[in-house]
Amino acid sequence: MDAIRWEGNTLYLLDQTKLPVTEVWLAYHDWRAVAEAIRTMVVRGAPAIGISAAYAYALAALAGGDLCQAKAGLAASRPTAVNLFWALERMERKASACGGSSDALIAEAKAIHAEDVAMCRAMGAYGAAVVPEHARILTHCNAGALATGGYGTALGVIRAAHEQGKVAMVYADETRPLLxxxxLTAYELVADHIPATLIADNMAAALMARGAIDLVVVGCDRMAANGDFANKIGTYSVAVNARYHGVPFYTALPSSTIDLSLSDGSQIPIEQRDKDEVRALGGVQTAPAGVEVYNPAFDVTPHTLLTGVITERGIVYPPFRENLAKRFG
Known part of the structure; x- marks a missing residue:
């Protein structure tokens, strides 16, 4: 399963706002349209945003456009996922080295895409080792093939464990307000014939209290040097509940998502989204039009609630500041 394709100097994105009802692929020839696709979550997930931005930068080169303007415009599309900025910096370095050659920049974007898939498969292999037999796993939001170049981070771990016959059930939080x-996660699990049960976000603690969850694995949009990390809003609640109930809690992420320039999670910028995402559901108004709304896209989970960090270079355990620096500094 994939959500990003490059064919004939055109970027194609699977419109994730239309899933799971219809599968619509959109064609992009201009970096500005890709920036809008990132803003409106046609494409989402930290690694997928970075890959799409890399291809958009290459589109700017193909059009003979201003690469500095393209970088700035793409960087402004969403503030939290560090992969966006990592990919754009890498593309800018390549542009400086190759004189802005569109062929070289397309090749670099393809390399970023391929490397992400390889990293996801590697972290899947490492993560599967901590999954017990007959595991009942909880995940939050979507950190699968749709959020990456393919295979997935948290769902990559689940996929690898399923291939080893370890997965009894995956519980997927619905993830309000955009579900x-x-x-997306339920769509991927059903498509891959992985046992799946969808639950409302407020049901996870009750399952843990019944002893029905053996492990939690979630994705990550940015991790600070001490192991604090931003992920989809609601992740912090899952982590608190997991700690209370003694359930191991892991995040899975590629090294491109680790931002060692930030000392802790308080420095991670948190995107605030449109208030009507909470006032309505599927286009149907569910709250008074005039009610005030707080709608952060992400929350920050403190490293003290983490069991381990699953990466393409192995699993990092506490103390996180010291061990992240050793592995990725």
Whole structure:
């Protein structure tokens, strides 16, 4: 399963706002349209945003456009996922080295895409080792093939464990307000014939209390040097509940998502989204039009609630500041 394709100097994105009802691929020839696709979550997930931005930068080169303007415009599309900025910096370095050659920049974007898939498969292999037999796993939001170049981070771990016959059930939080768990994670799990049960976000603690969850694995949009990390809003609640109930809690992420320039999670910028995402559901108004709304896209989970960090270079355990620096500094 994939959500990003490059064919004939055109970027194609699977419109994730239409899933799971219809599968619509959109064609992009201009970096500005890709920036809008990132803003409106046609494409989402930290690694997928970075890959799409890399291809958009290459589109700017193909059009003979101003690469500095393209970088700035793409960087402004969403503030939290560090992969966006990592990919754009890498593309800018390549542009400086190759004189802005569109062929070289397309090749670099393809390399970023291929490397992400390889990293996801590697972290899947490492993560599967901590999954017990007959595991009942909880995940939040979507950190699968749709959020990456393919295979997935948290869902990559689940996929690898399923291939080893370890997975009894995956519980997917629906993930309000945009339902990425219901629309996207459930879609991926059903498509891959992995046992799946969809739950409302407020049901996870009750399952843990019944002893029905053996492990939690979630994705990550940015991790600070001490292991604090931003992920889809609601992740912090899952982590608190997991700690209370003694359930191991892991995040899975590629090294491109680790931002060692930030000392802790308080420095991670948190995107605030449109208030009507909470006032309505599927286009149907569910709250008074005049009610005030707080709608952050992400929250920050403190490293003290983490069991381990699953990466393409192995699993990092506490103390996170010291061990992240050793592995990725």
């Amino acid at each position: 990425q768990g219901a629309r």
